[in-house]
Amino acid sequence: MTFQIWGWRREDASQVLAWAPHAERGGAMPCKTLATKDPTAVERANLLNMAKLSIKGLIESALSFGRTLDSDYPPLQQFFVVMEHCLKHGLKVRKSFLSYNKTIWGPLELVEKLYPEAEEIGASVRDLPGLKTPLGRARAWLRLALMQKKMADYLRCLIIQRDLLSEFYEYHALMMEEEGAVIVGLLVGLNVIDANLCVKGEDLDSQVGVIDFSMYLKNEEDIGNKERNVQIAAILDQKNYVEELNRQLNSTVSSLHSRVDSLEKSNTKLIEELAIAKNNIIKLQEENHQLRSENKMILMKTQQHLEVTKVDVETELQTYKHSRQGLDEMYNDARRQLREESQLRQDVENELSVQVSMKHEIELAMKLLEKDIHEKQDTLIGLRQQLEEVKAINIEMYQKLQGCEDGLKEKNEIIARLEEKTNKITVAMRQLEQSDNDLLTQTRTIAMSLVKCASSDTQDQYKLVKDISF
Secondary structure, three states: EEEOOOOOHHHHHHHOOOOOOOOOOOOEEOOOOHHHHHHHHHHHHHHHHHHHHHHHHHHHHHHHHEEEEEEOOOOHHHHHHHHHHHOOOOOOOOEOOOEOOOOHHHHHHHHHHHHHHHHHHHHHHHHHHOOOOOOHHHHHHHHHHHHOOOOOHHHHHHHHHHHOOOOOOOOOOOHHOHHHHHHHHHHHHHOOOEEOOOOOOOOOOOOOOOHHHHEEEEHHHHHHHHHHHHHHHHHHHHHHHHHHHHHHHHHHHHHHHHHHHHHHHHHHHHHHHHHHHHHHHHHHHHHHHHHHHHHHHHHHHHHHHHHHHHHHHHHHHHHHHHHHHHHHHHHHHHHHHHHHHOHHHHHHHHHHHHOOOHHHHHHHHHHHHHHHHHHHHHHHHHHHHHHHHHHHHHHHHHHHHHOOOOOHHHHHHHHHHHHHHHHHHHHHHHHHHHHHHHHHHHHHHHHHHHHHHHHHOOHHHHHHHHHHHH
């Protein structure tokens, strides 16, 4: 019976075993000596090939078994043994007071510092009650990492930091060379496996890790199943693609869910703000109605007040018309004088250009005269108001005279006094009017002198002179 190592090349098989049957001749093949090669390189190559075989066999057997594995599954146990040998290769010996310590728990414990998500697995390994040795903790760590499907990610972070690994491994160790990166790449394929391992009740401290080569040796009669293995590999590739696509879709779905949640929150906020805005609009509408009603009331009151004031204005207008007659006569005289003066305007403008220097003094005098005129007009208005008050008092006293015959004498005296007072006021008004006429004549004379002195000036100055002449 002839055997060949399943999935190996013949050169790799000769490095693992000291002998290998000749597949073509059926006879024994002479042994190759390994003295010419570096023994550590041969060890790394052997461990790499064993890792390839164990991972490939585990995936294919899990595919045929149903892909949900437990702790008693032999290919899975052999995989952990091979990984333990790979991690132990080139490990430095740490001396202590009692014994020598050579364990893989040190570099695996370092993963927590490099990969924050590995803190949970490290804490759960330390909390397991049945583990007493660092080797048992390392075996439990490997099993939990396989169940999490993150063993490749954890070991990738570890082999990148070679300066930290140099504290635990020799320079020729498998984890320090390219073979470690190859094994980490092979471990990615284990993500298709679903493992259900009970670590809590298993005795991991006293297990002996021995590689069973018989699991990887196969009869030549089974070579005909190569096509089936190719189909299984294609199915695994498709499954990996589908799982990766599913993972991406899950990430997009989670992002969409988060976005939908945020949109729902923003929508609820907008609805609340809309309700608040509607309430504010209702309040504003009520306030608007109140203001409109108040505005209507105010308009009604103002209309009534305007009617009252209109009556008062009409009465005042009648009195103004009576007083306007004298002003109209003055206006006619002034207009006639304006016509006469308009003929002399050209001469005045020519003369004003010569007498520019006297303009400031004349303007000052004009301002003073205007001030006096305004003051006298104010006094005249005050006297008129007093006269109206006296007239009102006279009317009241006259009415009281008719009702009260007993106080006739006293009222007659009061009336006499009031008449004397009115006579005095009229005399004062006549004097004021006379003084006003004098001021007007003075202003006219000044204006005439200004017209004669100033030959040319602007149109505004001529208008000023015309107003003063009025």
